[in-house]
Amino acid sequence: MAKAQRVLSIEIGYSLTQVCEMDFRSKHPQVYGVFSMKTPDGILNDGAISPTESYIQELKSYIAANGMTAKKVIFAVSSTKIASREATIPMVKENKVAEMLMSNITDYFPVDPSSYQFAHNIMDTVTDEAGTKQYRVMIMACPSEILEGYSYLAQQLGLELSSIDYSGNSIFQALRHRFATGVNLTVKIDERSSLLTVTNNGVITMQRSGIYGADQVVDIMMDTDVYGEPLSYEAAVKTLRRNNLVMKADEEATLADKEAEVAELERQNEAAIAAAAATGDSSQVASATVKAKQAGANLKMLRLRRDVTYAYEQLISSIVRVIDYYNSKNRDAAIDNIIITGIAADFWGFAGLLSDELGREVEVLKDLAGTNINQGLHLQDVSLGDYISVIGAGLGSVGFMPASMASEKGGKGKGAKKSSASNEKLPVIVFVAGLAISVALVALSVPKYFTTKIEGDNLAEKKTQLEPIQDIYDTYVQTKANCDYLNAVYAQTDNYNRDLYDVITELEQKLPKDVEVITLNVTTTGVSLNFSVANKEEAAASIINLRSFDCFSDVVVTTITEVTDEDTGTSHVEVTADCTYGTNPALLEETDDNADSADAEATAE
The missing domain is CATH 1.20.5 (Single alpha-helices involved in coiled-coils or other helix-helix interfaces)
Structure with missing residues (x-):
């Protein structure tokens, strides 16, 4: 028995590049190794790649470091520019299907054929009402400019380009043995989108894209300071997989109470600091500071979980919309199993949240159990669900090839019995396909x-x-x-701090000219200030002025201390006041009085 040929299968995402080395087109392929690396910004744009020299060299280094020696490469590509159509055609020899499709290609895709490459998959053999067998075919069109970038990358890596696959087909190929019977939904969650594939007894019946992916959640993790220094993309993904950041409904209900508790502890801490400054007794400061900081850290984590859960819910909503669409069109073929894969599939808590929303069990694809693929003992602890596209591409690519290579190879690959890619000169194709169609029409019912x-x-x-x-x-x-x-x-x-500049300006206007502000502490709930004036009369006037601020609902004087300088014999008064943000009660009373007066005047008239 000939030894299976190895191939590198690569998928370039917006954030991660995933690579797999495996047997190529084998009945029972072996996966030898996998790795992922960061994709720099600007490399990918809706399927099209612009690889830089530094990216190419880094990818080469990763391949060598992981001991991968394959000489051929396949790419799995996801793009909104790759279009697909289903068609039913007369049953002819499989090697004539491409020619038949190309003769009518503009009927399926109203585009300029010279700017696209085309591929197809024979999905099923069906029988019409007259008993005539026909092929049910999935036809795909990809802009040629997308494919050329992968040809260039393969050349720069020193590898022979074997094929380019559409990731929707890659997922199907990887799981077709596992989902050979029943109606099954596979959801692959990429960085910026998700792809939902429904199969019925091993045949694709629907593929749709969702508008959300994992990046919205990952970006939240990269922006937070809960974990100290900012997280890298890889660290953010690992953190989401190791920590359940889903907020429960009862926790969300307590968020407002937690915020009020933190505000109170911060106020107590500031009061303790002010008291220590006034009395010299700092025994209470350390305890108050620790409590305030701990409560603040807990509140930050709670807010992070709220934001992560909200992002999860948006992703789930986009998935549910596609499922609802399928159910509305296929009431007699209900989904039996739902499996999720891709970068966000094993984020801790996400599958449970999706299960709760759907009211049914959702399985996370972590290994290749139930498939015809040998994972290998050294990969037992690796979550191969992340690599489902690159593994599937190595099993049965649709066979896209750049225009330059398609003309050299005739759009055919060795062993590609069920799929092919072609874009040869149309006059020749039309002539050859015309002969094939004429033969088919003799055997079939022409009117039908x-x-x-x-x-x-x-x-x-x-x-x-x-x-x-x-x-x-x-x-x-x-x-x-x-x-x-x-x-x-x-x-x-x-919050009220948006008007902090106006508050400070009003303080300058309403406090005595010789006032000395010693400390000014600002929180989201209010302002605490410690200031010095010449005497108690000025202190009283200052407090009255503070209570006239429109933005302070309450002003509490915590300390008034008369301080005498032993050297000079002069004295001054130090005041500490806590001002709580809100509408001044006096302003509310004035508004009510004005309203009563207006009502009285209206009644008199």
């Missing part, structure tokens, strides 16, 4: 074929006309979700 074709053309045209509506709706949903998120974040930052 043309009736079906006209119906299919009408449906394809209607679908093309309606497709922009889905794009508009998706854009609206994403924009609204982003707006809601920003409004929620802004609401957490909206």
Whole structure:
């Protein structure tokens, strides 16, 4: 038996590049090794790559460091620019399917064929009402400019490009043995989007994209200071996998109480510091400071969990919308199993939150159990769910190739019995395919074929006309979700400190000219200040003025101390006051009085 040929399979994401070395097109492939590395900003743009020299050298170093020796490479690509269509065609020899499809390719994709590469998968063999066997085919179109970048990268890595796969097909190939029966939903969560694939008895029946991915959650982790210094992308992912950051409903209900508790502890700490400054007794300061800092740290963590949970809920909402759409169209084929994979699948608590939302069990793909793939003992502790696309691409790629290479190889790959890619000169294809179609039409019912074709053309045209509506709706949903998120974040930052400059200006105007402000402590709930004036009369006047501020609902004087300088014999008065933010009660009474007067005048008239 010939030894299986190894291949490197690579998927370049916005944040991570994932690589797998495995047997190529083997019935029982072995996975030899996997790794992931950071993808620098600017490398990827909706499937198209612009690899820099530093990125290429780093990728080479990682490949060498992981002992990978394969000479061929496959890429798994995800892009909104890769379009797919289903079609039913007469059953001809499999090596003639591509020619038949290319002869009518503009019927499926109203684009310039010279700017695209095309591929197909024979998904099923069906029988029509007349008993005629036909192929159910998935046809895919990818812009040629996307594919050229991967050809360049393969060349720079010193590897032979074997094929380029669409990640939607890669996932299906990896799990087709595991989900050979029943209706199964696979959700792959990438950095900025998610891909949902429904299979019925091993045949793809629907693929849709969700508008949210893992990055919204990861970005929150990278922005927080709860863990001290800022987290890198990889560290943020690890933290999400090792810590359950989902906030429970009862915890969210206590958030306001926790915020009030922290504000009170901060006030007590500031009062202890002020008392220590006035009396020289600092015995209470350390305890008050520790309590305030600990409560503040706990509140930060609670707020982080709230933000993470909110981001999870947005991701889950986009997934549920696709599931609801499927259920509305397939009431007689309910989903039996749901499995999630990708970068966010094993974030601790996410699967449970999704299960609660759907009201059913959700499985996290962590290994290759139930597939025909040998994971290897040295990879038993590795979560291969992250590498599902690169593994699937090595099993059965759709066979996209750059235009330059497609013309050299004729769009064919050794052993590619079920899939192919082609974009040869159209006149030759039309001539050859015409002969194939004429033979097929002799064997088949001509009227039935043309009736079906006209119906299919009408449906394809209607679908093309309606497709922009889905794009508009998706854009609206994403924009609204982003707006809601920003409004929620802004609401957490909206407090009286936005007018702090005006407060300080008013202090300068209303306090005596010779006042000396010793300390000024500002929190989200109020201002605590310690100041010195010449005598008690000025102290009383200052307190009255503080209580006239529109933005202070309460002013509490905690200490008034007369201090005498032993050297000079002069004295002054030190005052400590805690001013709580809110609407001044006197202002409310004035407003009520004005309203009563207006009502009285209206009644008199």
